[in-house]
Amino acid sequence: MKHLLECGVKLVDSQVNEKTDQPWTLKRKLFLGLTPGQYLGQALRNPFNWILGIIFAIGLPMIAYRFLFGLSAVTHSSNDYPWGLLLGFGLFAMVPLSASGFMLGTTVEIFGRHDFEPIERLALLNGLLGYFFAVVFLLCDLGQPWRLPYPMAVAFGPAAVLFLVAWHVATYLSVQIAEVSVAFFEWIGWLGGKRFIRRIAIGLTVSGIILSTLHQGALGALFLYAPGKVHPLWYSAPFQWIFFFCSSIPAGLCMVIAVSTIVKKTMAWRCDSNFIDSLDRCTLGIAKGASMALITYLAIKLIGVAHDNEWGYLATGWGLWFLLEIAVAVVLPLCLFAYAIHNQRVGVARLGAFITIFGIVLNRLNTSLITFNWNLYQEIPHIFEVIMTVTVFCIYIVVYRFILYRLPILFAWKEQPQEALAAEAAKPAPVRTTVSPAGAMYRKID
Amino acid sequence: MSAKQILTTLMTVFTFVMAVTMAQAFDDMPDQVSIDVMTQYFDGVEFDHEMHTELGEDCSACHHHATGTGTTDDRCVRCHAESDETAEVGCSDCHAVDTFSAEHINRKAADVYQFHIDTPGLKAAYHWNCIGCHEQMDGPIGCQDCHARTPEGDAFYHADAQASATEEGGH
Amino acid sequence: MSGISRRRFLAASVAGCAATTLAGSKKALAAGSFSGYPDGMGVLVDLTRCIGCRSCEAACNKEQNLPAPNKPFDDKSVFDETFHGGKQKRRPDENAYTVVNRYDVESENKPLYRKVQCNHCAEPACLSSCFVNAYTKTPEGAVVYNSKVCVGCRNCMIACPFNIPGYSYSSAFDPVVKKCIFCHETRLKNGLPPACVEICPQEALTFGKRKELIKIGHQRIQTHPGRYVNHLYGEKELGGTHWMYLSSVPFEEVGFDPNPGNEPIINNVKDFLSTVPMVLAIWPAMFTGFHLLAKKQDGHGDHEHDVEEHHDEEGGAQ
Numbered sequence: 024m025k026h027l028l029e030c031g032v033k034l035v036d037s038q039v040n041e042k043t044d045q046p047w048t049l050k051r052k053l054f055l056g057l058t059p060g061q062y063l064g065q066a067l068r069n070p071f072n073w074i075l076g077i078i079f080a081i082g083l084p085m086i087a088y089r090f091l092f093g094l095s096a097v098t099h100s101s102n103d104y105p106w107g108l109l110l111g112f113g114l115f116a117m118v119p120l121s122a123s124g125f126m127l128g129t130t131v132e133i134f135g136r137h138d139f140e141p142i143e144r145l146a147l148l149n150g151l152l153g154y155f156f157a158v159v160f161l162l163c164d165l166g167q168p169w170r171l172p173y174p175m176a177v178a179f180g181p182a183a184v185l186f187l188v189a190w191h192v193a194t195y196l197s198v199q200i201a202e203v204s205v206a207f208f209e210w211i212g213w214l215g216g217k218r219f220i221r222r223i224a225i226g227l228t229v230s231g232i233i234l235s236t237l238h239q240g241a242l243g244a245l246f247l248y249a250p251g252k253v254h255p256l257w258y259s260a261p262f263q264w265i266f267f268f269c270s271s272i273p274a275g276l277c278m279v280i281a282v283s284t285i286v287k288k289t290m291a292w293r294c295d296s297n298f299i300d301s302l303d304r305c306t307l308g309i310a311k312g313a314s315m316a317l318i319t320y321l322a323i324k325l326i327g328v329a330h331d332n333e334w335g336y337l338a339t340g341w342g343l344w345f346l347l348e349i350a351v352a353v354v355l356p357l358c359l360f361a362y363a364i365h366n367q368r369v370g371v372a373r374l375g376a377f378i379t380i381f382g383i384v385l386n387r388l389n390t391s392l393i394t395f396n397w398n399l400y401q402e403i404p405h406i407f408e409v410i411m412t413v414t415v416f417c418i419y420i421v422v423y424r425f426i427l428y429r430l431p432i433l434f435a436w437k438e439q440p441q442e443a444l445a446a447e448a449a450k451p452a453p454v455r456t457t458v459s460p461a462g463a464m465y466r467k468i469d
Numbered sequence: 470m471s472a473k474q475i476l477t478t479l480m481t482v483f484t485f486v487m488a489v490t491m492a493q494a495f496d497d498m499p500d501q502v503s504i505d506v507m508t509q510y511f512d513g514v515e516f517d518h519e520m521h522t523e524l525g526e527d528c529s530a531c532h533h534h535a536t537g538t539g540t541t542d543d544r545c546v547r548c549h550a551e552s553d554e555t556a557e558v559g560c561s562d563c564h565a566v567d568t569f570s571a572e573h574i575n576r577k578a579a580d581v582y583q584f585h586i587d588t589p590g591l592k593a594a595y596h597w598n599c600i601g602c603h604e605q606m607d608g609p610i611g612c613q614d615c616h617a618r619t620p621e622g623d624a625f626y627h628a629d630a631q632a633s634a635t636e637e638g639g640h
Numbered sequence: 641m642s643g644i645s646r647r648r649f650l651a652a653s654v655a656g657c658a659a660t661t662l663a664g665s666k667k668a669l670a671a672g673s674f675s676g677y678p679d680g681m682g683v684l685v686d687l688t689r690c691i692g693c694r695s696c697e698a699a700c701n702k703e704q705n706l707p708a709p710n711k712p713f714d715d716k717s718v719f720d721e722t723f724h725g726g727k728q729k730r731r732p733d734e735n736a737y738t739v740v741n742r743y744d745v746e747s748e749n750k751p752l753y754r755k756v757q758c759n760h761c762a763e764p765a766c767l768s769s770c771f772v773n774a775y776t777k778t779p780e781g782a783v784v785y786n787s788k789v790c791v792g793c794r795n796c797m798i799a800c801p802f803n804i805p806g807y808s809y810s811s812a813f814d815p816v817v818k819k820c821i822f823c824h825e826t827r828l829k830n831g832l833p834p835a836c837v838e839i840c841p842q843e844a845l846t847f848g849k850r851k852e853l854i855k856i857g858h859q860r861i862q863t864h865p866g867r868y869v870n871h872l873y874g875e876k877e878l879g880g881t882h883w884m885y886l887s888s889v890p891f892e893e894v895g896f897d898p899n900p901g902n903e904p905i906i907n908n909v910k911d912f913l914s915t916v917p918m919v920l921a922i923w924p925a926m927f928t929g930f931h932l933l934a935k936k937q938d939g940h941g942d943h944e945h946d947v948e949e950h951h952d953e954e955g956g957a958q
């Protein structure tokens with residue numbers, strides 16, 4: 024793509040092709056303003072696509088195999104370990120990593136920190152795609168995935184924690200779709216939709232915080248059904264939901280840092296100068312937030328151990344594993360963030376973010392899979408289940424990249440003069456025509 | 470008649486009456502008992518009652534205190550040391566075949582003065598009583614040692630089951 | 641005023657929060673606890689009587705139309721089977737709702753046998769965790785399962801403290817949970833004992849009303865001093881189960897969890913579920929309040945320029 028840009032190809036960043044003064048057709052928008060031939064060329068030249076090709080060649084048939092032949096084809100069919108890697112990673116790990124939506128939404132819209140606006144849309148998209156693919160992972164794991172709507176409409180078990188998770192994830196997906204739809208409406212040129220969403224933005228954001236608090240906590244509360252099965256160091260009767268909720272905060276924040284780092288390295292051509300220039304500052308700001316969340320998490324984990332008097336467990340093998348998890352997932356990133364913030368070293372903060380993400384994933388896998396049934400045998404997921412998990416995750420990456428290449432997430436959608444005039448005519452009060460910073464959910468009107 | 474003749478007649482009559490009475494008493498005791506109330510999966514048992522009575526134990530070894538011969542079981546002697554013979558002494562008269570049916574459970578619940586709330590059903594009564602003693606006296610203790618399995622029983626136990634290629638599930 | 645008008649903002653917030661509240665209020669939380677069905681039936685399993693003949697497994701297989709087994713039901717070599725590196729004995733699964741396992745306990749001169757099946761808890765964990773209400777605790781005492789609404793989330797398998805429910809993973813298009821249902825449809829509803837109870841030659845399984853079985857169990861312990869451990873397992877454990885056990889050796893030696901607690905599993909989540917309506921009620925006002933506090937009131941607006949923030953405010957939600 025960089026090569027094509029050097030050759031003078033024009034990026035799609037507004038409704039009208041500036042070179043030809045003609046509006047972009049939807050087809051050209053989808054092809055990034057390239058001819059199909061150019062598009063295919065740049066796709067084939069990308070080495071990452073070769074890796075994806077190999078993964079999909081093995082993994083997509085694997086997914087078909089799972090749906091044609093049942094879960095016994097791709098898992099160990101364990102009655103002792105009913106939840107495996109598909110849920111352990113796809114749901115329990117991906118959901119906290121997708122907490123970025125409500126984190127940055129709250130930062131910008133509720134607390135008014137508009138200095139984070141450049142990165143807000145990326146965080147919202149990260150949240151939406153993460154939750155959406157958590158549902159995709161769930162559909163792969165459910166015994167009868169076509170019955171997914173049942174707890175919504177057919178049969179209700181309202182006292183079950185999973186009922187809360189189902190309803191809240193469904194509602195929160197709607198909220199996130201609405202929040203990200205602003206970028207989509209800009210892209211397809213329907214400003215009416217964008218204005219409508221803007222009007223309910225605060226309500227959406229507050230709903231997002233409520234829903235996220237509850238279902239992030241509820242995913243932890245699911246393990247309260249199995250008090251004897253999760254190792255005591257990873258289980259706390261009164262605090263399990265708090266552990267999961269509090270750890271979702273640094274998870275979401277660090278995921279924003281991680282994704283923005285990858286974006287900067289791999290698709291800088293798509294980002295506008297506003298995004299690139301403010302990225303380092305935003306990264307350090309987010310790192311500050313993540314540090315506070317991590318130190319809080321460290322404190323509450325220690326409180327959890329003290330509350331249940333589990334100090335003796337620390338001297339066991341599992342205890343060492345627990346200490347290692349805390350050291351790698353919490354203490355190490357804290358040190359890195361502290362150093363990075365103090366010395367304004369963004370690279371170190373980015374490293375801390377990636378390590379935090381690894382740590383969160385480790386914590387969720389520990390709770391749901393590794394220390395689960397610690398009194399029984401240890402279960403290793405079936406290799407086919409691993410392949411499926413990797414494949415669905417790669418589909419997530421591909422969809423993520425597809426959207427980032429096209430929608431105004433990393434760049435500002437340039438308003439055309441006639442659009443601005445039309446908008447002005449429609450409003451009773453004067454409208455600011457300066458382009459708002461990339462990522463603003465709504466423009467100012469009175 | 471002379472005194473000798475009267476005495477002989479009386480003794481003859483007495484002996485005859487005794488013989489008849491004794492014969493009556495032993496007539497109640499069957500030589501063979503057909504145990505065939507639950508014969509779906511196993512054949513009935515032709516129980517040699519006469520042989521068992523000659524084993525030297527008294528009746529209470531199997532019939533508890535029902536035959537009026539007293540009891541030596543510590544748990545029973547307190548109430549039944551001097552119990553008379555009951556109206557019926559067969560096993561099925563106290564140990565029900567349908568011991569877990571709703572009717573029987575409700576009947577038991579209604580009988581509030583019955584002390585024995587834990588009476589085994591007939592099948593268990595036979596098995597405990599018989600096998601318990603057989604284990605000590607080298608009698609038959611295998612299922613088919615006493616009652617052969619019917620073809621329906623063979624099907625019930627899947628006697629012809631073949632290990633399939635796949636492992637047993639569950640793990 | 642800057643930004644959107646106050647009226648529009650409040651309307652939007654109320655709309656957003658109403659939607660959230662509606663989503664949350666689907667949960668009907670009953671305070672208090674369920675005291676059970678008083679006339680529910682139960683089974684008393686006496687480990688001193690079981691001889692490991694496996695007739696109960698055969699009877700269950702027939703009654704519930706289960707697939708043919710790999711070995712005949714009178715084959716005792718199954719007791720030597722172990723799984724997962726010798727750590728696991730047999731367990732119920734989609735092909736066998738009940739299994740008998742052998743325990744060679746040092747202090748006993750004969751092996752002990754334990755029948756494993758759903759314990760039909762008074763307040764079942766499976767029922768509490770099911771989000772489509774697929775489980776029902778019937779007045780007869782059986783915990784039954786409705787395969788027509790089951791989505792296959794397998795949360796019930798996670799929740800069951802006895803690891804009983806099995807799943808028919810082998811079915812591609814209709815996988816369902818498989819477990820003992822106390823022969824509810826075919827027998828219990830019609831006043832008959834379950835198939836396993838009826839077939840047992842040793843009456844290791846005593847069927848009756850649960851409250852009667854508790855009396856019988858304690859009477860048995862009392863009238864046979866020294867034979868039994870003085871404990872009726874399931875009388876109180878996890879809120880009480882309808883299948884209870886008597887044993888001659890400590891329960892952990894025959895595969896039981898000795899201390900599962902007396903609280904039903906649902907009690908573990910009640911505290912969390914109670915916070916849900918609190919969050920739904922408090923968060924809207926709290927975060928709306930934060931927003932109003934964060935907005936500058938000088939009419940200048942805060943939406944269009946980079947605000948230089950030097951104070952170390954937390955960047956995230958609390």
